[in-house]
Amino acid sequence: MRDVAIVSFAQVPNVRRELDRNEVEMLMPVVTEAIEASGIGRKEIDFTVSGSCDYIAGQPFAFVSGIDAVGPWPPINESHVEMDGAWALYEAWVKIQTGQADSALVYAFGKSSMGDITEVLTLQLDPYYLAPLWPDAVSLAALQARVLLDRGHATERAMAEVAARSRRSAKANPNAQLRGDFEIEKLLAEPYLVSPLRKHDCPPITDGAAAIVLAAGDLAKKKCRRPAWIRGIDHRIESHALGARNLARSRSTEIAAEKAGAFAGSFDVAELHAPFTHQELILRDALRLDPKLSVNPSGGALSANALMVAGLIRLGEAARRIHAGEARRALAHATSGPCLQQNLVCVMEG
Amino acid sequence: MAERCAVVGIGQTKHDVKRIDVSMPGLVREAALRALEDAELTFADIDAVVIGKAPDMFEGVMMPELFLADALGCAGKPMLRVHTAGSVGGSTAIVAASLVQAGIHERVLTVSYEKQSESNAMWALTVKIPFQQAVVAGAGGYFAPLIRAYIRRSGAPDDTGIRVALKDRTNALQNPYAHLVFPGISFEQVASSPMLWDPIRYLETCPSSDGACAMVLASEKATASAPGKPAWIHATAMKSEPTMFAGRDQVNPRAGRDCAAELYRKAGITNPRKEFDMAEIYVPFSWFEPMWMENLGFAEPNEGWKMTYEGATAMDGDLPVNCSGGVLSSNPIGASGMLRFAEAAMQVREQAGAHQLDGVRRALGHAYGGGSQFFSMWVVASDRP
Numbered sequence: 002m003r004d005v006a007i008v009s010f011a012q013v014p015n016v017r018r019e020l021d022r023n024e025v026e027m028l029m030p031v032v033t034e035a036i037e038a039s040g041i042g043r044k045e046i047d048f049t050v051s052g053s054c055d056y057i058a059g060q061p062f063a064f065v066s067g068i069d070a071v072g073p074w075p076p077i078n079e080s081h082v083e084m085d086g087a088w089a090l091y092e093a094w095v096k097i098q099t100g101q102a103d104s105a106l107v108y109a110f111g112k113s114s115m116g117d118i119t120e121v122l123t124l125q126l127d128p129y130y131l132a133p134l135w136p137d138a139v140s141l142a143a144l145q146a147r148v149l150l151d152r153g154h155a156t157e158r159a160m161a162e163v164a165a166r167s168r169r170s171a172k173a174n175p176n177a178q179l180r181g182d183f184e185i186e187k188l189l190a191e192p193y194l195v196s197p198l199r200k201h202d203c204p205p206i207t208d209g210a211a212a213i214v215l216a217a218g219d220l221a222k223k224k225c226r227r228p229a230w231i232r233g234i235d236h237r238i239e240s241h242a243l244g245a246r247n248l249a250r251s252r253s254t255e256i257a258a259e260k261a262g263a264f265a266g267s268f269d270v271a272e273l274h275a276p277f278t279h280q281e282l283i284l285r286d287a288l289r290l291d292p293k294l295s296v297n298p299s300g301g302a303l304s305a306n307a308l309m310v311a312g313l314i315r316l317g318e319a320a321r322r323i324h325a326g327e328a329r330r331a332l333a334h335a336t337s338g339p340c341l342q343q344n345l346v347c348v349m350e351g
Numbered sequence: 352m353a354e355r356c357a358v359v360g361i362g363q364t365k366h367d368v369k370r371i372d373v374s375m376p377g378l379v380r381e382a383a384l385r386a387l388e389d390a391e392l393t394f395a396d397i398d399a400v401v402i403g404k405a406p407d408m409f410e411g412v413m414m415p416e417l418f419l420a421d422a423l424g425c426a427g428k429p430m431l432r433v434h435t436a437g438s439v440g441g442s443t444a445i446v447a448a449s450l451v452q453a454g455i456h457e458r459v460l461t462v463s464y465e466k467q468s469e470s471n472a473m474w475a476l477t478v479k480i481p482f483q484q485a486v487v488a489g490a491g492g493y494f495a496p497l498i499r500a501y502i503r504r505s506g507a508p509d510d511t512g513i514r515v516a517l518k519d520r521t522n523a524l525q526n527p528y529a530h531l532v533f534p535g536i537s538f539e540q541v542a543s544s545p546m547l548w549d550p551i552r553y554l555e556t557c558p559s560s561d562g563a564c565a566m567v568l569a570s571e572k573a574t575a576s577a578p579g580k581p582a583w584i585h586a587t588a589m590k591s592e593p594t595m596f597a598g599r600d601q602v603n604p605r606a607g608r609d610c611a612a613e614l615y616r617k618a619g620i621t622n623p624r625k626e627f628d629m630a631e632i633y634v635p636f637s638w639f640e641p642m643w644m645e646n647l648g649f650a651e652p653n654e655g656w657k658m659t660y661e662g663a664t665a666m667d668g669d670l671p672v673n674c675s676g677g678v679l680s681s682n683p684i685g686a687s688g689m690l691r692f693a694e695a696a697m698q699v700r701e702q703a704g705a706h707q708l709d710g711v712r713r714a715l716g717h718a719y720g721g722g723s724q725f726f727s728m729w730v731v732a733s734d735r736p
Binding site: 002049054055056061062064065066068069072073074075076077078079080081082083084088091092095096098099100101121122124125126127128129131132235236237238239240241242245252253256337338339342343 | 353374375406407408410411412413414415416417418419420421425426427428429430431432433434435436442446449450452453454455475476588589590591592593594596604605606609610721722724725
């Protein structure tokens with residue numbers, strides 16, 4: 002395998018509703034910032050790949066106008082996944098592994114505020130057997146949380162602690178949407194949104210965009226003082242049938258972590274894409290994280306959850322800690338689908 | 352650096368206007384199982400799945416790969432979902448190939464589909480206000496002005512498009528999977544069919560189909576134990592450019608020319624007209640055959656129509672194009688590009704049945720999408736690269 006590193010990362014401040022700028026206008030500054038920070042010329046980047054979803058934008062071909070943010074002229078080598086940008090990064094990493102590229106631009110965008118996002122996500126479900134029942138995203142997550150509670154794997158207090166810690170950490174993240182100090186007792190006194198989930202257990206609705214530049218070997222060393230080397234990256238999916246899965250565990254995360262070499266050493270930081278509080282507990286378990294490990298110092302998806310972007314941001318945030326010399330070995334995770342159906346794990350080292 | 356990769360299994364569904372006999376999982380599984388059977392493999396032998404399709408609004412399911420994971424035996428495996436507009440079938444195969452070329456996997460299943468009967472593709476293709484001014488004309492309305500520009504530029508005879516349609520519809524009679532089949536199709540029949548978007552007549556346009564295509568791609572090591580003749584991937588290329596800007600040549604787009612140039616360079620091809628034995632090209636409207644012949648460097652600018660006119664692209668011509676009947680005969684949009692890639696590989700593997708040519712050693716698969724702005728191509732050959 003070739004040595005490949007994240008050499009730069011940029012994101013827009015995550016907001017509840019971006020009214021003034023469309024997706025291209027949100028992307029243009031982050032794409033420019035990531036490219037400039039990489040030190041690699043825009044025209045020298047060998048491959049470009051993005052992640053976005055038409056149903057977030059509410060129109061077909063959302064990614065088509067997205068490439069206008071890159072200025073693809075003369076024509077560029079370019080691809081797109083209808084997935085979170087973390088999987089676009091995976092495709093870029095594969096492309097570099099083939100030797101057909103030495104550098105890549107990865108970007109993602111999602112304006113979750115364009116429609117009623119919890120209802121829109123229902124359209125992600127099996128259209129024959131599940132979607133007609135119209136379970137929304139929060140209700141499905143609640144189902145999973147209930148399994149966890151019933152098995153004694155979590156408590157509502159532990160879930161509230163995840164929310165309070167995430168939003169306290171987010172105070173140090175200028176790009177976070179939700180931040181502040183919350184008292185556990187007060188959180189637990191709140192009514193249920195969808196039992197057993199309270200409002201604080203759920204992610205905010207977020208508009209956002211992010212970009213990352215990858216570079217291989219010597220190029221990364223030349224352009225970046227402290228490249229975040231990708232030592233392992235893998236992703237796995239599991240059954241869509243919720244009844245066929247053990248919702249209290251994330252088997253796909255376990256396999257991806259094993260394949261990515263996540264169990265081969267300890268971490269200084271982990272950025273987990275856990276939109277709901279109980280999902281962080283499931284992921285900590287699947288990833289066998291040390292309870293003392295710093296998880297989601299950015300505030301995580303509980304502080305900003307732009308769909309199709311939040312996973313890529315986890316990779317960027319983890320890399321940023323390495324770039325800054327704050328971490329030597331970092332773990333990043335991204336998820337997709339109902340109840341953590343699909344998961345990506347990436348191990349990075351400085 | 353890259354590992355060698357070959358196509359060792361190919362499957363496609365019967366394409367039809369409405370496959371009401373199968374669900375979406377049933378449709379993709381039909382193609383996938385045929386590809387696995389062709390390769391004498393089962394889902395258990397597959398390391399990863401790469402799936403592609405055009406806009407999710409065609410079926411009304413957001414990111415349908417999530418619910419199709421079960422039908423494609425993906426549980427516990429990596430699954431990627433590609434979407435690059437009309438070129439997606441080709442791009443999906445290229446992403447799948449890169450997983451093998453990178454040395455990450457030994458055997459990758461790649462699948463693409465569209466079940467267009469679930470919606471009205473023309474409306475799903477129309478971008479709405481406030482994103483841009485609605486054209487409300489579908490793909491034909493978008494591309495007809497480009498064809499008119501081509502006719503004006505090249506001075507091509509008016510019946511060039513009719514001749515392409517007649518050829519592809521005649522070829523489709525030899526393809527058991529083709530959607531549109533018109534036994535005894537004639538020049539007069541095409542010429543007298545209703546004008547939809549001047550100069551595109553009804554029989555010069557592609558259908559809206561339900562269908563799927565699948566391929567098993569294997570490493571050199573895994574190819575050694577494959578039962579059939581492999582189609583080795585000699586080169587792949589993808590290029591994109593913006594939909595519009597002042598001065599953009601949409602008739603002969605630079606992204607297509609650059610993509611072909613990169614592809615030929617990687618495959619060591621200097622005279623494409625001579626070195627390819629056949630090509631499967633994405634021709635959704637008849638006139639795109641001459642346009643793409645020029646864009647791909649098979650003909651000089653403004654002379655692509657001569658290839659059609661002189662019969663060069665016919666089954667017995669020097670560069671047979673779309674022996675399968677092409678997109679004009681079957682168009683499950685998300686799969687249409689992969690069908691081009693797969694049909695090219697089928698010719699190399701000598702498994703095209705009644706539309707098989709003799710002695711195909713090297714073939715081109717081509718797909719395009721968006722406003723003639725996304726291109727994906729590959730070269731497959733019988734010789735190991």
